Amino acid sequence: xxxxxxxxxxxxxxxxxxxxxxxxxxxxxxxxxxxxxxxxxxxxxxxxxxxxxxxxxxxxxxxxxxxxxxxxxxxxxxxxxxxxxxxxxxxxxxxxxxxxxxxxxxxxxxxxxxxxxxxxxxxxxxxx
Numbered sequence: 001x002x003x004x005x006x007x008x009x010x011x012x013x014x015x016x017x018x019x020x021x022x023x024x025x026x027x028x029x030x031x032x033x034x035x036x037x038x039x040x041x042x043x044x045x046x047x048x049x050x051x052x053x054x055x056x057x058x059x060x061x062x063x064x065x066x067x068x069x070x071x072x073x074x075x076x077x078x079x080x081x082x083x084x085x086x087x088x089x090x091x092x093x094x095x096x097x098x099x100x101x102x103x104x105x106x107x108x109x110x111x112x113x114x115x116x117x118x119x120x121x122x123x124x125x126x127x128x
Contacts, residue, residue: 002026006059009037017047017054027055029089032062041074048082057087 004027007016017028028047030040044056056078061071078086 004028004055006031009033009040009043011038011043011046013038013043014046014050017056018050021051021054025054027057027087029057029059032058032060032066034062034065041078044078044086045081048078048085051082053085055085055087056082057089060090060092061088063091 003025005016005020005025006029007013009030009032013030020028030043031037032040040058044058047054047056075086075088
């Protein structure tokens with residue numbers, strides 16, 4: 001069984017990730033909520049540099065706020081810090097956006113966003 005947590009991103013998040021790795025957790029996911037938390041890629045980079053085994057991922061990226069090439073470049077850069085430990089867990093509108101009564105217009109871009117992410121992270125197009 002795999003065990004992990006999802007945490008609010010902050011400048012101190014790496015300390016939590018370091019502790020969850022010590023406790024034997026398999027993965028930690030970082031929120032992508034620009035209005036509520038710090039930047040997930042920066043927090044993941046700090047955690048990657050302070051750990052050696054635990055897998056790191058964003059919980060869900062929001063395509064309307066993160067274009068695929070820039071996000072893919074961030075994932076590829078993270079993968080250089082922690083080879084094989086960085087995961088992409090999906091794209092969506094984000095909970096706070098959905099609560100405002102959205103018609104979910106950005107879901108249409110999710111498949112293209114995810115497919116583009118996979119190609120970049122897997123090495124097909126890593127130019128940043």
